[in-house]
Amino acid sequence: MKWAHDNPDLFAMMEKTRMYVFRNLDPEEPIQTSGYICNFEDLEIKSVLLDEIMKDPERPNKDNLINFEIRSLRDSRALIEKVGIKDASQFIKDNPHPRLWRLLAEAALQKLDLKEAEQAFVCCKDYQGIEFVKRLGNLQSEPMKQAEVATYFSRFEEAERMYLDIDRRDLAISLRIKLGDWFRVLQLLKSGSGDCDDALLEQAYNAIGDYFADRQKWVNAVQYYLQGCNQERLAECYSMLEDYQGLEQMTALLPENHQLLPDIGQMFATVGMCEQAVEAYLKCNQPKAAIDTCVHLNQWNKAVELARTHNMKEIKSLLSKYASHLLEKNKTLEAVELYRKAHYFLDAAKLMFKIADEEAEKGTRPLRVKKLYVLAARLATSALAGLLEEDATSSDDRIVDHAWRGAEAYHFFLLAQRQLYEGYMENATRTALHLREYEDIIPAVEIYSLLAVCAAANRAFGTCSQAFIKLESLESLDLDQRQPYEDLALEIFTKHTPKDNHTMEPDRSEGAEGKLPTCIVTGQPIQEYQFWMCSVCKHCALGQEICKYNFCPLCHTPVA
Template sequence: MYLDMDRRDLAISLRIKLGDWFRVLQLLKTGSGDCDDALLEQAYNAIGDYFADRQKWVNAVQYYLQGRNQERLAECYYMLEDYDGLERLTTVLPENHKLLPEIGQMFATVGMCEQAVNAYLKCNQPKAAIDTCVHLNQWNKAVELARTHNMKEIKSLLSKYASHLLEKNKTLEAVELYRKAHHFLDAAKLMFKIADEEAKKRTRPLRVKKLYVLAARLVENYHEQVKTSQQSKAKGKKSEATFALAGLLEEDATSSDNRVVDNAWRGAEAYHFFLLAQRQLYEGYMENAMRTAIHLREYEDIIPAVEIYSLLAICSTANRAFGTCSQAFIKLESLPSLEPEQRQFYEDLALEIFTKHAPKDSRMMERERSSEGAEGKLPTCIVTGLPIQEYQFWMCSVCKHCALEQEIGKYNCCPLCHSPVV
């Protein structure tokens, strides 16, 4: 038996020198004793190289698997376009294996972003994973990775991706991108831009109001984010007043658009009262409709003056407050934006109305109108559109707008921002 073993070893050595690995593998398998595992793997890999050199990748894979040659196995999977096999190999490899970056590059080359990211993350290369996402236009994934791994490039990534979306007129997608990345102020600015554009197009007021509400809610998220950030930085001895002051100082330092931060709800307010006045008018509450329309005069920078004063003229006429109606027509006739034909139409309509009715309000209306300056300092009820003269009233926890307690009791949600009534 020993003589036979010696002869087999000599035969194997001779075949190795001749490069006949097929015969070497045969001798190793047919031997009566245990064979050398290292030599067996060497034989498998040599035969795998034989088939790979002849581009017979399927055959090569079988031998590389048995020879545990992961580097050449990855090459064969790539050449065969067997990406499932390449993904399985990625799963089997230990973390930080030297082959993982190469596999990540293979996946990136064929546009398989998720698989490439998994390979790069397994070898602790988040920067390469993010670069791959950017190269493959998977911006959302890139931003998510940058935020997860606290990468400094997140701001520039967001700007690039947002520009990419805006070039394709995907503004809402850009807003969602900023929102998911917790860049609420940038999202709010884009949202206000959308709302302003829709307002210029004379889109349905309800839609415009919703857009302004969304924009304002994003600003509220920004306020809360600043407050939370300051609280996490502050020490335990600091008071709530100190937190609030620090948050306000940070907002002043970071905000470049005062309209977005300081007057976030102004657009939503304007269209809320615009819709409220019309609803009150059609439901027959003429007095309330006129008062709400009077309040709308504060929002000429949001809603075109011609729409505000036209609505006021209609409501005051329906309420038989012809003094207020006369003032509305005077304003309409003096608007510089009107065409001559439209101005003439208002003049003719005013003449028709005021030849039948004297341009006067009732004595009670006159007294109330004379005290409008004082009432203008009072909060306005978002349910009725009237000034709140009571000492106790309800205030929304989100938009900070007020309503009479007996009126808000009829609602489950805030009429302005639609947050639940607490």
């Protein structure tokens, strides 16, 4: 049993396979059905064939939902169709219900009986219906009224056909715009014999483009956005399609300072296309955004070039921030490369010297340490060319003036050992003696240990004795570490007199222009007037010695 939602005098009930409808406890003739009542409203009963549904509950069918009209609704519809609106109106007045008045109003509209339709809408309290009837009353053309009524009843094809029959293509287009049927709008615009509204045509193209974009059919959307001149959505489609060539072409075609250019620049920056992003940002006069993009993409050369071109000062702070970030993650070499690419060679050199010093303290292979010092020195040399006197601090002066000192120390350290193993004992001894100038770079214990070995091999026991005396007096060695040196010295000098057979101190007397240069091939002082000098490290070598090499032994620059 189910009471009507909108009428307390109506209820329906089932009795086996028959449905009874009661009005004021007076039953209507029964309806044969095996459905279950689920709703009773607007003089209609909705029932469900549960038995049929339960046969296959996973796949219910709409046919198992059945609507039944009660007798008053059936009688009213029959009166309207067979007798007429006026007689039906009298019957509905005797049996009033909003559904019946609405049925009468719709029938009156079909016959264009506007007076009767308005009264019926008033009785069913349908304000929109009343307004619609008033609007119909203002129309003079009968076909126009019929077309509006067809639209009211959702017979849109019929309404469009009527509009076209009375040569009102504009109203047909307006109808399709309201319905959102832009494909039909475009057909109607193109089918007309006269000129169509360009703005409306663009609107149609863009609406169809939106239709395809909403369904992620970007290729189709591009075609319509191109015709609709919708640059913003076109850029979005190009981005989704990863058609960056199309975005480049759009960047070239857009006028300067166009509002879309920053967005296009961001699209390029997102995928790492630095050059294209910079072009877009510069075209809209945003050099700061272009520089930020270069920094983000590690294109520091371009960033510095842009900063110099546009006289921007914050590039130094940006470099410092990023370098600090790298150093916090122990990525010192990446920070060096960062400064080098940005042409901040002095900062790169400082970091490189720091790396070389750390590697030297760890006792890393001397050849590796030498290479690190050479790289640091070359960076410092590059910085010297662009370093203004007023820009340099005292620490900077020290780095630039003594840039090659670390490389020199490890170069002669390696050279002395190479000469020793190759059997050139005297040369090895003289080179080891030269190493005494680099106690601030190479630990003294290593220098004098090497000197003692070379001097002993050269049977220069006087020099060897001096080296052992120095080793035994080093404050950096504790008693346990000094004892092996003392024992070894005692063993050597009980057998050999601590005296040199000939003078071992290299003749480094002052020349006409100061201290004599040292040959980087032999480690000996150059006393000749003509010698070779490296174009990069400015170190010298004897002509007859350097001719055996293709590269500078110290900095590895090709020999001219």
